[in-house]
Amino acid sequence: MARFSIYSGLILVGYSSLESGDPPMGVAFGQFEPTTGYPAIQNECCTNHFDQSGLALSVKTEAGLVIPSMGVTILDYAEELLPDCIEISILGIPTAFYEEFFPAHVIKYTHQFAR
Template identity: 50%
Template structure:
């Protein structure tokens, strides 16, 4: 698996493998593994799942390319679960091309129709 980095502005807040996806929608999502700096934005990620644009969230590829997309969200449900449960969503991926970054998502999606 490739590991992607998640930033709030210029601050690294965590990592993800973006292990799941919806290729036709250009969406990739996966478990979010926070680093210490995440604590500064965690309350906002718990309380606000609607509009996190003020957090200026971005995701970078393992090659340090910023993924061009419609938006990034961190959904933190840890307060509702007995364990840490945080997910990151990258919506409307346009560049680098979805199929280049996530060929395994595309293959899995296409297998559904065979």
């Protein structure tokens, strides 16, 4: 499974496999694995789940390509729940890019309608 890098501006803040998704909505999400750069933005990720555009979040592939999207959010519930309860979501990925970067999500989605 691919491992994607998550940045806040130029700072690497974490990784994710983005193991789940909703292809028609252009959404990919998964467990977020923080790096040493994450504490600089953690408070914002814990307290602001409405608009994180000020964090300039982006997601890059293993090849270093930025995944185009309408937005990226990190939802950190580690303090309230469990230490590893941090999720990242990428919203509004264009269809052509979604199919390229998340083919397994597309196949899984398509198969649920096959009979």
